Amino acid sequence: MREPVPFVSVIVPTHNRRASLVACLRGLLAQTYPSDRFEIHVVHNWSDDGTDAAVADITRDAPTAIRYDRRNGRGPAPSRQFGADAARGTILAFVDDDCVPQPDWIAAGVAAFGPGIGLVQGATYPNPSHPRRLLEKTVHIPRPSPWFETCNIFYRRTAFQAVEGFSGPFADLFYGEDTDLGRRVLAAGYGSAFAPGAVVHHDITAQPLRRWLMECWHLRNIPMLVRRWPALRDDLFLGVFLSRQSAAFDLGVAGLVATPFVGPVGLAAFVPFLFVRMLEPGRYRNPVAVALRAAFGLPRSAVTFAALLTGSLRHGSIRKGGIVL
Known part of the structure; x- marks a missing residue:
């Protein structure tokens, strides 16, 4: 990395999860990474749940730049691509709106980049403050995953651009687009790394x-x-x-x-x-x-x-x- 403190663009696609998104943004604003060396881009697949007002409220006092865009997108992958296209950072950090990044998330993810590394996965755990359910949705990724889930992953921007980001047969699909992207980056000759300290806590939500x-x-x-x-x-x-x-x-x-x-x-x-x-x-x-x-x-x-x-x-x-x- 040429920059002593790389500039990071954090991209958060969201849809109909206002409360979870607020928790995610608060986690991002509590990062130990220098507040002037990263930006947050919320890409809202429009839902009339007050998300826009909530982001505006947080943005007013935020020490870090927060960009908000409303789109009528086709799903999370096009939203992530939209955010990546507008990013200023040399590192693209993807996190989902139902995840709370822990304070060292960005710092640990960036530190794992070395020569030739194109992507870094972080560790994802069920949110310990949420009650467990018999029928629930959450994510648990404590070690390197072959699926390269975008709920918690960092890409070197040049690697992302080299493979044209979320493109190809999975670009508009809801499942598999993150795996395909990671595999294309590896096929382009880049390496991958895992940062156990780049932790996010994933919501535990009850499901019918x-x-x-x-x-x-x-x-x-x-x-x-x-x-x-x-x-x-x-x-x-x-x-x-x-x-x-x-x-x-x-x-x-x-x-x-x-x-x-x-x-x-x-x-x-x-x-x-x-x-x-x-x-x-x-x-x-x-x-x-x-x-x-x-x-x-x-x-x-x-x-x-x-x-x-x-x-x-x-x-x-x-x-x-x-x-x-």
Whole structure:
């Protein structure tokens, strides 16, 4: 980095999350990084929830420059691209509106850039001040991720521009655009790093059953990603299955299909899935809660199976190499 203290542009896409965005901005304004060496750009996919007024209120007394743009965008990726195009920084920092950056977030992320490093991932944890829910949405990324999630990531601007940012077949998709961007930066010859001190706390939000189940439907884009970036198979279970849990569920489905031929014993093929669900690390310690977690995993895993099967049929074949189950 040529600058002794690189200038950082923090890009925050937002939609219908006024309260969460306010917490995010307060976290950004409490950074230990010099306040005159970074800017904040809020890109608002318009929602009539008072977001514009809330940002204006915070901006009045902010020690750091805050830019606000209202757009009727097509989703988070175009908003991030819009923010990146307007950025002044040599480092582009992306964070989601439901994340609270901790005080050293920018400083730790910038410090991890070395020669040839094009992107730096930070650590994301569920917000410890939020209550846990049985049906919830949050993010937990304590170590380097092959998916390069944009809830907490930094890009060298020259690397971002070298691959034309959020472009290509994932540019307008809701899931997979961040993975594709990170993979293109690596393919362009840049390295990646992980900054454990660049921490954000992700909201824990309760979800109704239908939304909790359908969150997994976005996984239908994974076979398309794997077809485009075969090296992702190194991070799949046995190179084919999304995870050990999905492999165990697929075994259960195979047993269910075989039931007309082998009788009820075929249903025993679901036993490994329940064991995997119960034995995998989780936040529950009470045996009853662990059992409930295992049971609730069945319908969610069914949606995951349907999503991956749909994506594999659409984007994959043995010849094209896009099968993920």
